[in-house]
Amino acid sequence: MRTVFLRLLPHPILSLLLTVVWLLLVNSFSLGTLVLAVILGLVIPVLTAAYWPDRPRVPRLGRLAVYLVIVMWDILVANVTVAFIVLFRSNRAMRTHWVVIPLDLKTPEAIAILAGTITLTPGTVSADLSAEGRCLLVHTLDTADPDEESKGIKNRYERRLKEIFE
């Protein structure tokens, strides 16, 4: 029973995502588009199953939603802060630093999301991952204390991502 289910629906979340994306692309809701969306959502994962050898663990969706709200808010704040720095700080007064963040996360998906979050939030851009994936190189536009920045990111984002993915 379980194998039949897996054969027909190898990636349930991918199916759901494809359905929603198709509905958004069509941009008008009717029964016909819903049926077509569901068909696409069922067929595409089966046809492309060969290219998805691993299945990432299903994240905790409730906590993921909370995380997204926090990040959205931080992006708003980040834009205002960066706009302020760009407009009113002289280049010499900016305290730019490289910050190295040691990672507790192991899942590639979680690390990718953490790197993306860092780039989109206050005055930080993630530049690179270390060769074995144990730390993240981050560039900050204006920080007084790089260590504090690193702790802040670990506490605010990484801790939550660890709860969501691991």
Added chain:
Amino acid sequence: MTMEIADIAIALALLSGAFFTLVGSIGLLKLDTPMKRVHAPTKAGTLGVGSFLLASMIDGFAYRGGSLHELLIMAFLFVTAPISANFISKVNMHRGDIDPTPPPPGERTWATFNTGPADKAGDGPM
């Protein structure tokens, strides 16, 4: 009355979008090192385009049957903006006209410098 509120909301969203896009461009002109210049467009750009899309969505709901595919554009934007910033940062690290990067603790080097012998062979001066 509701139409007027919608119009005001659309105008505000367009203005804030224009403002943040302008700040992104000013940042690109004003900031003086390659790594600093990565900061301005990645953030200001995102919220700028986000505000334009918000204006488009309000317009869609106020005057047409509603429109949600702006959400899709926003999702793609938020997923791709960090990746382009990441690529530009790596190019900066290779070009070397930036502050020296600290070594990763307990490891040999950063992933972008971790090239095998095959990559090294073709890596001549540009």
